[in-house]
Amino acid sequence: MENHFEMGLDALRQKILLMASRAETAVNQSVQALVQRDYDLAVRVREDDNIIDQFEVDIDEMAIVLLTKAPLASNLRLITVAMKVSQNLERIGDEATKIAKRARDLAQEPPVKINFDVNRMAAMSLAMVKDALDSFVHRDSAAARAIIPRDREVDALNKEIHQQLAQHMTENPDTIGRCLHWIVAAKSLERIADHAKNIAEEVVYLCEAQDIRHTLKN
Amino acid sequence: MPKLNVPEAKTSGSAALIHIEALSLHYGASKALKDISLTLGERVVTAFIGPSGCGKSTLLRCLNRMNDLIDNVRIEGGVKIGGHNIYSSDVDVIELRKRVGMVFQKSNPFPKSIYENVAYGLRLHSSQNKSELDGVVEQSLRSAALWDEVKDRLHSSALGLSGGQQQRLCIARAIAIKPEIILMDEPASALDPLATARIEELILELKKDFTIVIVTHNMQQAARISDFTAFFYIGELIEFDSTTKIFTNPAKKQTEDYVTGRFG
Numbered sequence: 451m452e453n454h455f456e457m458g459l460d461a462l463r464q465k466i467l468l469m470a471s472r473a474e475t476a477v478n479q480s481v482q483a484l485v486q487r488d489y490d491l492a493v494r495v496r497e498d499d500n501i502i503d504q505f506e507v508d509i510d511e512m513a514i515v516l517l518t519k520a521p522l523a524s525n526l527r528l529i530t531v532a533m534k535v536s537q538n539l540e541r542i543g544d545e546a547t548k549i550a551k552r553a554r555d556l557a558q559e560p561p562v563k564i565n566f567d568v569n570r571m572a573a574m575s576l577a578m579v580k581d582a583l584d585s586f587v588h589r590d591s592a593a594a595r596a597i598i599p600r601d602r603e604v605d606a607l608n609k610e611i612h613q614q615l616a617q618h619m620t621e622n623p624d625t626i627g628r629c630l631h632w633i634v635a636a637k638s639l640e641r642i643a644d645h646a647k648n649i650a651e652e653v654v655y656l657c658e659a660q661d662i663r664h665t666l667k668n
Numbered sequence: 669m670p671k672l673n674v675p676e677a678k679t680s681g682s683a684a685l686i687h688i689e690a691l692s693l694h695y696g697a698s699k700a701l702k703d704i705s706l707t708l709g710e711r712v713v714t715a716f717i718g719p720s721g722c723g724k725s726t727l728l729r730c731l732n733r734m735n736d737l738i739d740n741v742r743i744e745g746g747v748k749i750g751g752h753n754i755y756s757s758d759v760d761v762i763e764l765r766k767r768v769g770m771v772f773q774k775s776n777p778f779p780k781s782i783y784e785n786v787a788y789g790l791r792l793h794s795s796q797n798k799s800e801l802d803g804v805v806e807q808s809l810r811s812a813a814l815w816d817e818v819k820d821r822l823h824s825s826a827l828g829l830s831g832g833q834q835q836r837l838c839i840a841r842a843i844a845i846k847p848e849i850i851l852m853d854e855p856a857s858a859l860d861p862l863a864t865a866r867i868e869e870l871i872l873e874l875k876k877d878f879t880i881v882i883v884t885h886n887m888q889q890a891a892r893i894s895d896f897t898a899f900f901y902i903g904e905l906i907e908f909d910s911t912t913k914i915f916t917n918p919a920k921k922q923t924e925d926y927v928t929g930r931f932g
Binding site: 453454455514515518519520 | 869887892915
């Protein structure tokens with residue numbers, strides 16, 4: 451006999467994965483639009499954000515219905531964690547939108563001639579998002595814990611890029627407007643890594659029933 | 669208490685099967701049900717909830733005229749099933765109870781074999797030969813998710829089964845005669861959590877083929893298994909809506925207070 455409650459949980463998991471795939475695509479495309487100065491792609495990422503927003507609403511609705519059925523223990527944790535994961539994914543989508551907005555504006559101006567490693571930073575943030583979601587899918591607490599310290603590397607890289615851009619603005623005041631766009635875009639990548647870390651912390655709670663938020667100085 | 673005007677469209681997604689129309693029921697001088705109007709959908713699970721004495725079981729028993737068996741009962745208004753008033757004088761009550769089966773709070777298998785419990789109603793209602801009977805017994809036990817557990821001891825006494833198995837046997841007995849509607853009066857209240865979970869899963873399977881009306885005191889059970897929920901209080905229907913609505917955002921404060929455990 452099928453277990454109808456388990457089927458409901460599976461549907462919730464599937465929905466999270468679909469949302470995650472959308473959010474990852476949005477970040478990928480926004481970075482692509484930024485680096486390749488692709489105006490059309492930037493516009494499209496912004497337009498698609500409402501799809502990710504709708505996923506958050508749908509997931510909350512599914513979770514609320516499941517919660518009325520009085521789930522306990524790991525099922526209870528899964529549903530509450532799913533709501534938090536979806537909220538973090540929605541915010542990742544928002545950050546992608548912010549990057550896309552800067553990409554759109556930058557694509558209409560001459561490029562800034564400065565070497566900084568935004569690709570590496572994007573790759574690090576995206577890998578954190580992907581690994582955090584994999585740890586959620588596989589309920590892998592150790593993998594989730596391993597993601598958390600990586601946030602510091604992204605923070606450090608953001609700081610480095612920020613300093614480089616500040617230096618460049620001082621030396622080339624005509625680029626201030628464009629450099630500010632880049633600073634905001636880099637900050638968004640740094641925030642994406644924060645959300646990935648949040649998801650990893652939720653996975654630890656899901657697997658171990660232990661709340662590790664705000665306990666580790668990263 | 670304000671009179672409730674129940675919208676007909678509340679069975680959305682399923683055709684209306686049962687129309688309860690301005691139904692009142694008196695036990696002697698006491699009025700147990702007060703002017704209840706309610707439309708229940710086909711092949712959905714509808715839960716009746718409310719504190720003890722609210723009339724939910726009384727209303728359930730009105731749907732197959734079990735209250736006829738109680739002295740001093742007077743009924744006003746009517747119940748239509750598939751458009752026919754089941755209280756009209758030409759209704760054969762035995763035929764009605766074939767169409768509207770019932771499972772009670774306490775499992776009540778006959779002191780006979782497992783096989784005979786399921787076959788009993790069939791022998792009464794139709795003259796089937798053994799191979800036909802065997803087929804229906806197996807199918808009914810399979811539908812009640814009991815077959816795998818009893819197939820090797822069909823001719824053992826039903827009284828040797830566990831409480832949960834006896835209750836599923838009673839469900840098999842009810843569905844053997846192919847009713848349209850199954851009424852369940854707290855079918856899992858005497859069972860442990862595991863046996864309860866099996867009954868709940870079974871109800872969710874059965875709604876593919878049957879219309880189910882269930883009385884339960886367990887809020888979460890109503891939330892887990894029902895599509896629609898009706899809340900009763902002192903003989904009145906207070907609120908009827910989709911179960912999700914009743915358990916997440918009920919319209920009436922009384923409903924909210926009851927489902928959140930503030931009274932009752």
